[in-house]
Amino acid sequence: MSEDLGSYPENDNETEASHKSRLVLEAVVDKTFVAFLEALGEDWENERRREAERPSNSYGPGVNGWENVGFGEILEAAVACWRDSRPESAVGDDGNIWRAAARIIWCGKYYE
Template identity: 45%
Template sequence: MKKYGGARFAKPRIDRAGNIKNIDRYNSAVPLEATMGDDEILSKLNEVQDADSFISFLQSLQQDWEESEALEKRSPSNPYAANANGWENTCIGSFLEAAAAGGTAHKNRLSDLSGTTADVWRYAAEIIMCGKVYE
């Protein structure tokens, strides 16, 4: 198990259909805090195989961010913890930095995939997801 930025990571658990299972900060290349919206986002992430499904994933992530922003306006989170819905990075700069860091830290994940076009789209979605949750 590797440790990056205070969080521990292991290889993701993949089911026979190739879907990422039981994603959390201790069992995945994509660390997550459990939030209500994560089930839908993870479902969309697991469905990514082409441009259309990638865009659908991005739309779900955007809706989750908008919900998080609305919740933060009503009741701000502790400034030393993730925002509502588990968002660690709420400005574009920190989001992109986290996505790049998560992608760099987990480059070996791409070699775990079969190399199909669907896998490349899925890996791109995983890197984007790191922008939300990577510390």
């Protein structure tokens, strides 16, 4: 698979928490990386609460698009995405290494 780390799966039912984490991801520069981690954590927590109330189909992503739920699963998926993709696509034209790191972690959310 040759995925571009700068593109993300479409989700027509994107929640506010998921949308916020996507917006913060694209704004990452240096110390704003921590804001991205915070927004991604809020997205994850929002999905956990919503899934506890009304579980999604177990054969697909959760309501906020999370395919992986455990920390280890998220990290494993992030690494797999990096290895299976075009790594240069994570950095992008601006050379922003902080955003590249955020994109790799973001992949852990949805990559299988």
